[in-house]
Amino acid sequence: MTYSSSTEHVAVGAARPTHTRYYMLGLILFLATTAYADRSILSIAGSGIKAEFGLSPMQLGYVLSAFSWAYVIGQIPGGMLLDKFGTKMIYGVALVLWSIATFLVGLVGEVTTELSVALGLLFVLRFALGLIEAPSFPANARVAVMWFPRGERGLATSLFASASYFAVAIYSPISGWLVQSFGWPVPFFTLGVVGLLAAVVWFKFMKPPREHRGVNAAELELMEAGGAMVDIDSQRELTNRPKASARMFGLLLSNRMLWCAYIGQYCTIALSYFFITWFPIYLVQARGMNIMEAGFATMLPAIAGFIGGITGGSVSDALIRNGWSVSRGRKTPYVLGMLIGCSIVLAAFSNSNIMIVALMGLAFFGKGMAAGSGTWAVISDTAPREAVGLAGAIFNCIGNVGGIITPIVFGYTVQVTGGYTVGLYFVAAHCLVAAILFAFVMGPIKRVESGAQG
Numbered sequence: 001m002t003y004s005s006s007t008e009h010v011a012v013g014a015a016r017p018t019h020t021r022y023y024m025l026g027l028i029l030f031l032a033t034t035a036y037a038d039r040s041i042l043s044i045a046g047s048g049i050k051a052e053f054g055l056s057p058m059q060l061g062y063v064l065s066a067f068s069w070a071y072v073i074g075q076i077p078g079g080m081l082l083d084k085f086g087t088k089m090i091y092g093v094a095l096v097l098w099s100i101a102t103f104l105v106g107l108v109g110e111v112t113t114e115l116s117v118a119l120g121l122l123f124v125l126r127f128a129l130g131l132i133e134a135p136s137f138p139a140n141a142r143v144a145v146m147w148f149p150r151g152e153r154g155l156a157t158s159l160f161a162s163a164s165y166f167a168v169a170i171y172s173p174i175s176g177w178l179v180q181s182f183g184w185p186v187p188f189f190t191l192g193v194v195g196l197l198a199a200v201v202w203f204k205f206m207k208p209p210r211e212h213r214g215v216n217a218a219e220l221e222l223m224e225a226g227g228a229m230v231d232i233d234s235q236r237e238l239t240n241r242p243k244a245s246a247r248m249f250g251l252l253l254s255n256r257m258l259w260c261a262y263i264g265q266y267c268t269i270a271l272s273y274f275f276i277t278w279f280p281i282y283l284v285q286a287r288g289m290n291i292m293e294a295g296f297a298t299m300l301p302a303i304a305g306f307i308g309g310i311t312g313g314s315v316s317d318a319l320i321r322n323g324w325s326v327s328r329g330r331k332t333p334y335v336l337g338m339l340i341g342c343s344i345v346l347a348a349f350s351n352s353n354i355m356i357v358a359l360m361g362l363a364f365f366g367k368g369m370a371a372g373s374g375t376w377a378v379i380s381d382t383a384p385r386e387a388v389g390l391a392g393a394i395f396n397c398i399g400n401v402g403g404i405i406t407p408i409v410f411g412y413t414v415q416v417t418g419g420y421t422v423g424l425y426f427v428a429a430h431c432l433v434a435a436i437l438f439a440f441v442m443g444p445i446k447r448v449e450s451g452a453q454g
Helices: 007-012 020-053 057-085 087-105 115-133 136-147 150-161 163-182 186-205 217-225 235-240 246-253 256-285 291-297 299-321 326-349 353-374 376-382 385-399 401-417 421-441
Strands: none
Touching: 020 057, 020 087, 020 115, 020 136, 020 150, 020 163, 020 186, 020 217, 020 256, 020 291, 057 087, 057 115, 057 136, 057 256, 057 385, 057 401, 087 115, 087 136, 087 186, 136 150, 136 376, 136 385, 150 163, 150 299, 150 326, 150 353, 150 376, 163 186, 163 256, 163 291, 163 299, 246 256, 246 385, 256 291, 256 299, 256 326, 256 353, 256 376, 256 385, 256 401, 256 421, 291 299, 299 326, 299 353, 326 353, 326 376, 326 421, 353 376, 353 421, 376 385, 385 401, 401 421
């Protein structure tokens, strides 16, 4: 499917479509990267925290998982708030509050040196961070649906879905240096300030397409012709939108296609949380790197994951623009990417740090390719118009159970076995399960119709 400006614009030689949607994409990518940096920074600081307070691997695993417990709990309320009050207000307020929570983690060592108290404070603050950040990625999905036609939406969603790689590639080396040079609290202070500055930028520049002065008529028509829901955040639609109903919940929780998407998100999140929680710790404790070396070693897999995400989203969009069905266009890169992701298990058989980092790079290229084509893009393509936030929240709620399970299972296997091999098998199995579901169980990818008017 191709998109063009209207006949009227072409006939009179009017200005070509503006590109404000890409500036908005850059903005949500920046916010998503900041959000992922806040949740992943604990893995870089984890060795220092473990040493200062004497945490066991299991205790550290629970602290690493605290974010995801709350993040899962907050998804449904967060999605409902987005559908009721709109993206700008909910996302902006959440950004301010989660930045404060991040800053406060850095003060734990000033409050206590007792293991039990420190463990409780760390868990509570990370739990609060997860609860507050819950609306962030459903909000990103709303922005993608609002601003991008179908033929560009895969690339748009792949970019914000790749925020974890940006966060690791940009913040991990910096954070490793900060921890090494100034102590583990300093990265938390730094990210807290960055988040507050990001909130100022968000409130200044975020507006719905029809109200944005940077959008000309040709760009607006291009978006609308391609299926962008440009009015979902307009005051009129927010006011008239029906409340979430038991029927809508039932619709979103009884659809086989959506359940495969939910489980697919769970599998990709499991890989992400291995990477942003235990991978840097693995490099320090099992591979003998120092904290700064581990921070830099995470850059290659992060960059590979980002390239994979752009590849998956771009290929998926190109296939759809060239006549492939949405189902084939989204599924093909996803299945191929998750099969490539299975290569993570090969790290268990290598004694070379260089080879392990290279294998992680290959695995996360595959994972990025899958996430870029088959996770948020699918939800953006299929969610009912009146429940985009709720559908994204359910999707992310179920998906982020992987963020709870993975750190705990990894901590448990490390403590019981004294090594990381079983954990690597556990993570690789998720890739295989997801590929099978998308290839053989999911069925056609299409918009879920609720039957509601408007």
